[in-house]
Amino acid sequence: MRTGSATASEDFEPPALGEPYLLTPGPLTTAYAVKQTMLRDWGSWDGDFRAMTADLRRRLLALTGDTKSEFDCVPMQGSGSFCVEAMLGSFVPRDGKVLVLANGAYGLRAAQTMQYLGRAHTLLDKGDYLPPRGDEVAAILDADPAITHVIAIHCETSSGILNPVAEISKAVYSRGRKLLIDSMSAFGAIPLDINDIRYEAMVSSANKCIEGVPGFGFVIARKSELEAAKGRSHSLSLDVHAQWAAMEKTGQWRFTPPTHVVAAFLEALRIHEAEGGVAGRGARYERNRDVMVAGMRALGFETLLSDRWLSPIIVTFFCPAHANFAFDRFYELMKEKGFIIYPGKLTVVESFRIGCIGRMDEHVMRRVVDAAGRSLAEMNVPDAAPPRTALDERAKLAA
Template sequence: MTASPYSFPATSETGDPLLLTPGPLTTSRTVKAAMVHDWGSRDANFIEINRSVLTRLAGIANGAGDWVTVPMQGSGTFAVEAMLTTFVPADGEVLLLINGAYGKRAKRILEIAGRRTVVHETAEDTPPDLAEVEALLASQPSITHLFTVHCETTSGILNPIAQIGALAARYGKRYLVDSMSAFGALPIDVRAMHIDAVAASSNKCIEGVPGLGFVICRRDALARCAGNATTLVLDLHDQCTNLEKTSQYRFTPPTHVIVAFHQALDEFDAEGGVAGRGGRYRRNCRILLDGMRALGFRPLLAADLQAPIIVTFHMPDDPHFVFSRFYESLKARGFVIYPGKLTVADSFRIGCIGRIGETEMRAALAAIAEVLEEMGVAGLVEKTA
């Protein structure tokens, strides 16, 4: 085997392991540095930073003016639960399009909240069948809302949110989208896609740190949600009303996270917004797929279904390949990957997002090749003999 041009362990610019995951992910030194100062939540400077963050997020989704960004302290799932339990009233019924763990999580949220659901479920490597979705909408007028996941990170599949939105509009349904791992890297247009609310978080493609979820809501739709929420903390209507009246969060905001997110948005804009950020991730994904295929790995998804966020690979059919050893050996070389989350196949996942580019992706591939040779995996030995 040719010696690798990369030295291991590989690290980020701050010396941390590189996180090849769907978030939390590797962040820039300047995003981290933004958190070294303390901020009062009622301080005028912090209030202006927070206002800027919320305004810019709505703009990324082409929602300026008619949509409002409502922040929610906590992880992305806090934002998804806030969206579902605020927008779906007690007598509502949600058509859930499920092809992975995050669609199933939405179903569990609605069940706990006592909301009725109808499920259209496909395998984790299969997008929703739009003809079947339309048939459900046509045959069950009791459905009030339609929910889907933009990029289902269980597999990395890209779901057709624009076509689903067209169906929601045709049948007069409210449309709710979980764009957690795609927002900022893949285009989303709340106007053109007829989206009433979309949930995402700070620690994904904008490359901030964990701690703040947010929901970009159609103003007139949110205005009709007063009294729907099943919890005090996750009430988007109440949170929005209080913010607009007082500029204050109802409960302590994650000030350091928000200031870091503001810095991350500056860096996102400097890279060219969705086009620039998504372009880098697509290059990362292409390098990863080409390199892993050359090493004998087989991706789960067809190219037209693969989002440039995280890639799922089948486990090699080789008795020498032990995932726990593979994982720990890569971690020792400075790369953290993800175990699989599929029911359809034994697999593992490698992310393409975060403050990483071509150099880091090629270094990761070199580390993978080194580990496979060390393990004596036949596919690599045959290719490099």
């Protein structure tokens, strides 16, 4: 791990061999020290690796503010979506009903997961531009007493919107229901302290704001919910209670763990702590966003969202209306300049996304803006303004 200032520009140089920066919501650009830890092999049953797993669980719990030992952390093999399915399948009773709050692809994926699970659910779909609000949640819960749980997406990365989970939580618990949070792309940079926001369980992933590499996610849940989940899961491998029980008894993962990924994640956690934890990481990402958004707007680009809802995780931009602009060409030109951006996921208008997370700072983001400007010039696109219809649609839906 490098020492010195956590914000010095030399700490945010691209990795060896000229690899591009990943301007995505994860996988993302990682520190060299994180990569370096994966050069060693670990025995999955060995005491040293069991100690690593215990350390991982303890450090993640510390990020939630759990001083009363009411919660526990259960790492799970697989991608973030594996963990979301594990959470829903383990903590929602088979006779329960879930209100799914959606304003993008990942809320809709949660609803799709409920369909696969064959468990009752209802969907509040706010589209791409707006978050679900507490009063809307309250009204739905009042109208449907069968709803037992609500699932909210902390940061919806298909649009880049940061959802108001605090007010959603108040609405949920004032009506005696339970909240589950998909904090996949926010945990580690956006506060989710259990002393400020009540929830039963949340999930996140190794390759997001902690800046590790893909391979596992984790469920942080109340111990009472973990105990109640025994025998409830629809799946052998996605049974959160069974994984928790095995780790509590043996310190081991039930099935082959991603040993190298765990080692990398522990190094990423050490870097995260050195940067100032959630507050320090979040502050850097916010500065990344502010510098990048200001620069892109100066080029004529428009953000999908108003400033109020822009997350410091990823930002969606409308594609320019100019006839010479083609996203595929823009993507390749940006990649040639050392930056991999992200296609859009909107259904109404053409868009693309630029991530603010990963091992980079505001100096890198200025280079991103410069690369975007040079790419537009190479495409002979003098104006990055979006189609008038896109702005009209944004204004109509945001009204």
